[in-house]
Amino acid sequence: MTRPSTEQVWEWLDQVPDPEIPVISLVDLGIIRDVAWMGDTLEISVTPTYSGCPATSFINMEIETAMRGHGIQRLALKRQLAPAWTTDWLSEKGIAKLEEYGIAPPQPAGGPARCPHCGGTHLERISQFGSTPCKAQWRCTDCLEPFDYFKCI
Template identity: 45%
Template structure:
């Protein structure tokens, strides 16, 4: 067990990877909102990528386990839903790691008006590039990939399929 004096809680939490996207840390993904350390106790605040994310139980357990292995006795992981997470919170390092793993990172999140969100039936125009060859000539194959926050696409230039993390 690493003594608490050797690693601070934020460093420990910053190394925990996402269970569905193990190439990025939770901090790079932007879901770690706050880490407060008080002696041997830690309070971590996280926001899910969406409110129904099935990985949240695993994420909380991974954070708590990493902190306990680092010597923290008292660990609490709180989930907050407001403000809602947005793909704009993914760090540049996280975006680079997604692309290196063959997942097209999201572009800028759509700006939402205050109040009710109008329903639109036409897809947003996209300058999405293939993470393998860089071509912008891509097409959607399926609205959902391995998880609800990703879609399956294909590059018309290199013909390779790839996933795209949707903008939220």
């Protein structure tokens, strides 16, 4: 087969959903750090969000399945630790999708800007941690709904 371009591979990766937050892709999440061909081997560098995130090995499997599905024969997945992942790498598209999905996107101020359900700005923190390592739990005191907040790191 002819080698697909790296742009093509990035597009494919942008169709692989994050296993925990399926509305955003692995590319939206900012964990794909590099795509390159080394001879006839496709190298994809992936960085973990949190060092103990249990989704990491699952994500690698998803990447492998997707690439095999597109006919990639030789694939090498590399773990890249530095520079450490930051929520600054979330894509604009990903941020919009998070909010639409009901997860308040990260803010440099350290807390959500508004309730992802009603847009209310009277908010309180329930817990610094949430259903996954990357989220915290907040509540809107306008509509009284709890919601996930994507921690800013």
